[in-house]
Amino acid sequence: MATLDLLLHPVRLRILRTLLDGHPATTTQLRERLPDIPPATMYRHVAALATAGVLEVLDEKRIRGAVERTYRVRWDRTELDPAAMTTDDHRRAFTAFVGGLLADFDGYLARDTPNPTADGVTYQQAALWLTDAEMAELLAEVRAAVTARIGRASSPDRTRRMISLVAMPADE
Known part of the structure; x- marks a missing residue:
């Protein structure tokens, strides 16, 4: 399991957020998506995430004497x-x-x-009266619905969308 300090570093967090859609990427592709991060900084933080097991290497290719690695996130290693x-x-x-x-x-x-x-x-809130079991069921349904759609290929008719969910007890 990763540590809070590892995951919440601003650069590493941006790298992980870039990979939220489930599509693997090389460090070069990450640099294209995050051009404001200097190359040495990008390589250092990708290496830290890989060493911690948060990123896994899917493929390695030799390109002009260097090894280019394709990474994907191991979401089970990002849970706190x-x-x-x-x-x-x-x-x-x-x-x-x-x-x-x-x-x-x-x-x-x-x-x-x-x-x-x-x-x-969309950004909206709803107040629901739920038992702990009903809340667990709702979260499982949402998780299943989102997980079923992660990793779909990009295409001209698809837009990359960010889905966020916050749930917490509220005062009556």
Whole structure:
């Protein structure tokens, strides 16, 4: 299992978020998607994630004397044990999560012609009265629905979309 410090480093978190769609990538492809990260920094953080087992090597090719590796995320190695996390750990993790959401939405709005209605943008909340068992069932259904769609190939009629879910008890 990865540590909070490993996963919440800003560069490593951006690398992982880039790979959320389940598509493997080389470090060169990651650099194309994240051009503001210097090459040496990218290689260092990819290596840290690979050493920790968070990224696994799917393929290796020799290119002009260097080895190019294709990586994918081992999601089972990115899970943190909520019971082992302190209140401050949860605060740090949630802050990183919300920061990623804000960055994604700001990037979307910075496009030439964002059209939230046509693009299917939504942000909403619902208050549900659920037992613990009903909540577990709901989360399992959502997880299954999302997991069934991860890794689909990109195509002209598909748009890469970020799906986020937050659930917490609320005051009555």
